[in-house]
Amino acid sequence: MNEVTHRDRAQIIAKLNDEFRTTLTGGTVLMTAGVEALGPQFVAKALASVRAFNEFTEDNDPHREHDFGAFSIRGQKLFWKIDYYDQSMRYGSENPCDPEATCRVLTVMLAEEY
Known part of the structure; x- marks a missing residue:
């Protein structure tokens, strides 16, 4: 198997x-509890914003993995972040390029909860 370059790895991730x-x-x-506390309509808008997000820049995506974003809803600043775990969900994934070996977790939070 050919070795995956850093750039190829980032593109796959x-x-x-x-x-996802x-x-x-x-x-x-x-x-997070803070997002949930703002109610189901707010949660729905937050999820729609995460799904539509495509404003990746060198500042918010320096590794080019599309694993973080920030946006605002009704004056509230929110972040979303994707983390990679092994199949047991106990440790970080050794290979986030491999969807069979990686469990992805997307967390939506208020900026103040970060």
């Missing part, structure tokens, strides 16, 4: 993250 983020399938989606 970004593609997997984009698929835009469909909300293929992983676990979590909301």
